[in-house]
Structures are given as C-alpha cells and as structure tokens.
Amino acid sequence: MIDPRVLRDEPDRVRAAQAKRGLSGDVVDRALSADAARRTAIVAFEAKRAEQKQLGKLIPKAQGEEKQALLAQTKTLAAEVKQAEAAQVAAEEEWQSALMSIPNIAADEAPAGGEDDYTVIETVGTPAEFDFEPRDHIELGKILGAIDIERGAKVSGSRFYFLTGVGAELEFALINLANETAREHGFTQVIAPSMVKPRAMDGTGFLGQAADDVYRIEGQDMYLVGTSEVPMAAYHSDEILDSASLPLRYAAFSPCFRKEAGSHGKDTKGIIGCTGSTRSRCSSTRPSRSRTPSTSGCWRSRSRSSTSSSSPTRSSTPRPVTSGCRRSASSTARRGSPPRGSTASSPPPRTAPSSSPDASTSGAGSPRA
C-alpha cells in the first residue's frame, strides 16, 4: 500500500496519480477522513487506557473499603477501555482498506492513460523482415517437436504445454544464459521457494489489486508465487542490513504461477503469458534516502530479456529494511527492450505488481537466443 504519510502530506499528488490511471480521486478523500477518524479513536482509547493503568497502580497499596471502591471503579473502566479499543480497531481497519484500494503512485514520467498511450523512448535494432511467410511459435514448435500443446491441454488444460526435446533444451539454455549474464554482473544465484506465506505475497502487493491473478493453496494459508520477486522481496524482511553491504544483488530462479485472469484467449496463441512458467529474475536492494525507486533487472527465461524496477524499501532513513516492501512507483525499461521498442511505463492495475515488460510485450514471440 502507499505510504500513509504521503497521503496525509501530499493528497493532491495522490489524486493526480489516480487521475493519471483514469481512476477516481474519491478514495483519497475516503482514506483521508478514515485517517482522521482513526487518530481520534486512538486518542480516545489511549486516554482511557492510561487512566486504567494509573488506577491499577493504586490497587495493591489500598486496603479494605478503599480497595473495594477502587476495584469497582476500575471494573467499569476496564469495560470502557475494551469498547474504546474495539472502536480503534474498527477505525484502523476502515483506514487500512481505504489505503489498500489506492494503487501505487504512478511515476512522474509515466504517461497518463491506458495500454495504447505508451511513449516510445528508444528503438533498438530494426524489426526483421522476411521474404517469406514467417511461421509463428506454435507452428515452429510443432515442426521441431519443441512444444506439445495438445498433450499440455490433455493433461493440464488449455494454456499448458509440454516442452520437449529442443524446446526443453532451449528453456534450460535460456535460463543458463540469463543466470550466467546475471552472475557476470555480480548477482548471487538463488533458487527461491515458489510457495510463500501471505505476508510475503502481501508484502509485494500481490494481494491487493492483483489478488485475482494469484493462486492460493486450498486448505493451507499459502500462495504460489507469480515470480521469484515475491520470495526475494521477503528474503531480507525483518532484517537490518549494514549499508556497507549494499546493494545486495540476487538472480533468483523459480517456477511462476499466474492466473492471468481476464486475459484468456487474448493474443496468446498458447504459450505466451501462460499460467505456469519459469523465470530467472534479478533484484537488488539498496539504500533509499529519497523515495524514488531503485532499479533491478529481470531476465525472463522464456524468450526475452527485460528490465523492471522495484522499490526494495519504504524506509525513509538510509537504513534499508526490506520488510513488507512494495514498489511505490511504476517501472521504466532501460535495456534489452522487446523488439518492438515500446516501453510501457505505466502498468495497468492488473499487472501493477509485476514488471511491465511481462504484461506489455506478449506479442513478441520469437526467441532471441
């Protein structure tokens, strides 16, 4: 969720960010009044509680009738404290839910609007031109015996596939390439758990507006991760890191699970943006004095390399505590842009917690390796 202090101090900034996404600013006002109500409730509760504690100190010293009177007095007070506390908790929850309904503040450089309002920052290379009718990945996969969609559907349903022979080899090769490249750049190799507790999922914002895309394990309070960003963002949670050790850089590999809710049948032809995939993802943690996000690269093993950004800390001090972090602004691709050269810098809410290239480049299907 967004920093409550930003909301309180710069509500207009939040309203402007809402407008940029085409969202109403009403939630901002709702959150502001909830914040005020919350603080009023806190004052009321704490006053009662302080009174109770003061009286409680007198009881062991008192004797006889005086003690009985005190006990009676403090008993009713205890009830009042309980009531005030309940009111505070309710106000707190209202405030939380209002805050949660506000998405991350869009970065200043992010253009207003939706998917079609992108700005091209840089074009790398020229799109390939063929003097024949090029085949798509489905056809190629079939001819090469690399992708078995039929059996994928039989075993697991639509949007699943088996990678076979050179297809599987290509997958491993891409992962190795990604990891090797990351290693050369000083990233530590990590194989991360692909199931996490709610705290980790929430910490990266995936239980907010992206909750629809997330797989939850039935009967267990656990989630399948949509990217290793989730376990890695939680990796150093509750730790205080020596700033001299920063940045800490990790290239983490994991299977990735996303429901891709609402995207069924949308420019997929089977395997792009699939429900289960593997990725190698780089992330780095660095001190954040300002509230600007730091960047991290992301190599996706599937068919392209890409970059994304994240904000590994919400601490306003140089002390980089990564607990429950959530990126506070959207991303800017820098390097290894997809062949189209487009740079989506304001991910739509559905994909907000993820890196923008994941969501915006689904059409560029030809492997680079």
Place this chain on the structure above:
RNA sequence: GGAGGCGUCGCCUAGUCCGGUCUAUGGCGCCCGCCUGCUAAGCGGGUUUGGGGCUACAACCCCAUCGAGGGUUCAAAUCCCUCCGCCUCCGCCA
C-alpha cells in the same frame, strides 16, 4: 503427521513455578561526555521498535511492544488456549 525442548528491547542474559514498586535485570557492543602525551583503561550518561498527542518533523508526554493471535483478571513477560519459528528424535517421502 507424532514426541520433547526452546523463543525476553543489536548479541548474550535475569525474571515466568507463586500475576501488582517490572517504569523488564545485568553483561557485551555501540553513541555522547569527562579524564588522559596518543591509544587503552577508568568514570558519568545514553542506547527496542511502532503509533499517537503537542510541536519547531525538537524537547516532552502518552499508548502498544517480552515469537504471533485470542482468553482469564481491576491488573499478564508471568496463568489458560490456538498458531508460528528454531533445535533434537520418530514417522512419511510417488
């Protein structure tokens, strides 16, 4: 899945049996000051985190915080319940 042990403010630790002067003890480390050719030692003070009030974003005051969440009670580190984590052992392991 089962049995046992453990979890205290950076680290170690006292306190838990028997609820209230616990405002959580002491040591180490760290910070500030004093003293001192320098350093070390010594002496004095400070040092959990989060929230709120008042403000000058200070000082100060208040609330919460003894793994987490409930409960009992006028009152919980302390009693009860549930959960989590770590350790030891047993079971399971396509």
